[in-house]
Amino acid sequence: MKFQLSCGDAVPGCSARFEEDTQERILELVTVHAMQDHGVPEVGPEMLEAIRGNIVAV
Template identity: 45%
Template sequence: MAKQLRCADIVPGCDYTAWAETEEELMELVVAHARSAHGIEEVTPEIAEKVRSAVEEV
């Protein structure tokens, strides 16, 4: 099992998909993407919660 997150579930229109073996790795990818692509410097608890609820097992 791996974890996948479609950024479009959080930021409509974004075609980025993060994929990792663990939720920790996935969060790192998502944080890096959020910063570089969306200018989100700080992942607030609210954003982190959205990310967690959008994670899918693949």
């Protein structure tokens, strides 16, 4: 099973999409993306849980 996340679901206009074998790998990639591309200084536990809620199985 694969998992997918579209950043644009949370950040309008962002076209980044992530598809990986595990939710944990998506969270790792999205953390880096949020910090580098959106200037988020820190991705804390609350933000990670919000992101996890947008990950879908495909």
